[in-house]
Amino acid sequence: MSENDAANGAEALIYPIILSGGAGTRLWPLSRPETPKQFLTLLGPATMMQETVARTTGRAGFAPPLVVSGERHVALVARQIREAGSEPAAIFLEPEGRNTAGAIALAAYWLAGRDAEALMLVMPSDHAIADVESFHRAIAIACPAARSGRLVTFGIRPTHAETGYGYIEVGDAVADVPGVHHVAAFVEKPPLETARDLIGTGRHCWNGGIFLFSARAYIAELERLAPEVADACRAAMSGARDDGAYIRPDAIAFGACPSISIDYAIMEKTGDAVVVPVDMGWSDVGSWEALWTLRDRNGQDSICDGAAIDMDGRGNLVIVDGGPPVGTMGMRDCVIVSTAAGVLVMPRERSADIRALAEAMLKRTDGT
Incomplete structure (x- = not known):
């Protein structure tokens, strides 16, 4: 096991949770609802979905990925993951998009029935990371915090004043976990002058939407802070149909889930949010x-x-x-x-x- 493997010294597997939603509008007409950008070869011979899968495939301590997608893209998801050399542990097909808090909850409740202490590495399927080894070093730093029950987000060190991203204010260091900091504040997508001011402080990172936490910790905070999301997703998974290839949550139950992001539902409210700043050549390729x-x-x-x-x-x-x-x-x-x-x-x-x-x-x- 190399020193760059996130699972170095870990007791349990890390499950990559790959979120594959999106309407495909920001790169129209190349990206469209039937083929959003994660299924396109925008930066090389592999699609962005395949590049996301490849970041953890074959590394010690990582389980096969769990993918949350929709019925519309079922054939694309399965084919592209297998073409990337991986066999998914499960593919969850959302009856309808309900944003990231609910999408992550589906995977969390599935994992909780198998290993509640397993870590969930939540990654959007349509982001670019140029320096994968730096990403894995950041995961290794984050693992002890996640195993202790904290909810880790990865703050992307900014290269310029960007108005299209939210920001994370990096607070004091966490005393017992080197390289991990408390989250001082989340900042909405700012106008340009505000973005320049944030960059100037040296304390702000871009919010890249990548997380690491245990299934147990996520469910506990979800049930405390967003009980309507928790109730709907728990019921949806209780009534899910599993045909061995795909897991289809109960549509009626999942339809009751509020459409809300993990940031609004959990991260901005919890006292357990921490951040690991990282410079890894990240972009959401959002324009x-x-x-x-x-x-x-x-x-x-x-x-x-x-x-x-x-x-x-x-x-x-x-x-x-x-x-x-x-x-x-x-x-x-x-x-x-x-x-x-x-x-x-x-x-x-x-x-x-x-x-x-x-x-x-x-x-x-x-x-x-």
Whole structure:
């Protein structure tokens, strides 16, 4: 077992909990409700789902992943995980999306019936991590805190003032766990000037939505702080159908679950929240601008994928995937995406505004 394995010295397995929800709007038209970004090859030959699975596959102390997804993506989830060289321990199919508190609860109640002390490493399926070894060093630091009953979040050391992420204020060090700090505060997504001020303090990290805690600890805080979520998810799992390949929680029971994130339901209220700051080349790839930043670019500082020619341009992201060929002339700092489902043309600086356009286009193309 290498020193970078998170389970170094651990008594019980760590279960990766991979959350695979999302409507697929922020990278429209490449990402769409039927194929959201976690199922796309945006940063290399593997999809983002497969890269997430690969971060723990084959490492000592880690169990096969538990995946929480929806019926719409059932075939994609199973195939992509197996293509990544893993066999999931369970795939939970949400009857409907109810946000992260409920999604995590489904896996927690399943684990509680098998090993309540097992740790849950909660990871979104559509994030990029360039330095996986630094991630595992952070997990190793976090393990003692999680085993003691604390709820650990990983704070991403910021590289710039970002308005698209929430922030975590890093508090005092936890006396008995080196490298772990109390959470002083959670900060909502700020305007630019506030984001600059937060970065300037040196005490704030991005909130990356990655967590480590035991099933027992999560359920205890869920039942104390968000009992409606706990009651609905417990009932949904009690009435779940397990056909050996997929676990389908009871739809009526799960429909009563409030739609609320783990941050609002638990992390911002509990006294057991702690944070491990980490620099691991993280991004949620949440916009075309973010993708342009992460990808290698040509001599014109542009990116061209597929049947695309960017002539006398600079700073452009041009992607052709199933749509008509694209030729540009003299364009600067634009996003042009051509697919069979739609074509997008916009300034890169407007990447954060794509959701409204994508939703309007999806309504029009769906005939609603």
